[in-house]
Amino acid sequence: MSANGSSETGCRSEVRPTNNTCSQKELSVTASVISMTVGIFSNSLALFILVKSYKRIRIKSKASFLLFASSLVVTDLLGHLVNGSLVLFVYSSHKKWETFDPNHIVCSLFGASMVFFGLSPLFLGSAMAVERCIGVTRPIFHSTGLASHHMKRLLGLTLLLAALVAMLPVMLLRPYKVQRSRSWCFFHMEGPKDWLDVLLPLLFSILGLLALLLSIVCNTLTSCALLQSRLRRKHHCRGTSYHIEMICQLLAIMLVSCVCWGPLLIHVIILSTKAKGEPASFSLLMVIRMATWNQILDPWVYILLRKAVLRKIFMLLQSIWGSKSHKLHHWQRSVLRSSVETSHSGVGPADSRCTLPLSHTTIKSIT
Secondary structure: OHHHHOHHHHHHHOOHHHHHHHHHHHHHHHHHHHHHHHHHHHHHHHHHHHHHHHHHOOOHHHHHHHHHHHHHHHHHHHHHHHHHHHHHHHHHOOOOHHHHOOOOHHHHHHHHHHHHHHHHHHHHHHHHHHHHHHHHHOHHHHHHHOOHHHHHHHHHHHHHHHHHHHHHHHHOOOOOEEOOOOOOEEOOOOOOOOHHHHHHHHHHHHHHHHHHHHHHHHHHHHHHHHHHHHHHOOOOOOOHHHHHHHHHHHHHHHHHHHHHHHHHHHHHHHHHOOOOOOOOHHHHHHHHHHHHHHHHHHHHHHHHOOHHHHHHHHHHHHHHHHHHHHHHHHHHHHHHHHHHHHHOOOOOHHHHHHHHHHHHHHHHHHO
């Protein structure tokens, strides 16, 4: 810990160890700056697209979906701004927490923002999945019983729950701890722990996993309902295109959240339930960095999986499949022509018996 905290002193005194330490520090700062810049740019672009769609839309169900989606992107944007600024501040202060944070205020703010901006996207994704599931499976109840102020209350309650979980360690006098790398703060994961030190990270992980499970169940039900309605109606019905657009976005959000957040939530449960606190700074830092990619990939779901982009992708796939089917049809015609010529070229009765079934099956496949 002390070696990591005094990297600047080592950079001046020694040669070999300092080169490694300084290069690791510069690499960490560079990675944080790149992640923060890409995240702010991606979320700003996605927010512009969503706000533009929200102003143009006239369908109530999609307006509710866009409200949650815009809140998700705003939360991710604020997460990059707040957490990225705190990381840069810690590195600029050479990670000397005893000097710049003697009252443990910055660490508490850092840990609370990590938990809040981590749980908020998971809760908002599950709320979006529930809202779409009700809108597709119970459209009458959605249009009559769920008004816009109900959606705004649900949004406020979702963010309030994430804020409550983030503030629990401070309210219960179990403050966040500086982790072994001394670059960030999180729950008390190492050393001797009492039941509150075990309960708080378990609550964080269990709520996150429940949000992911709820998203999986609701998105599965919504996808099955949409597929069933498409199979019942042969012709294209009005209003189905934006349902397909939203379900594609929800499935992509669910996949990104499971891949990015699943390892961290499971890893926190494993660390918090260990009898002895073992040092796991490297593995915990790796899964935390994987989780931060959720805030970078979420906006690209709305940028790439829009209806216009999906239409172009479907048209491209249709053109590729159309050219393949045309080549297959041409190949079948050539096989039919060659088999018919062979049957009329004076072959014996045995050969005719072999070629007639081939030409018969080929004609049947073409017709």
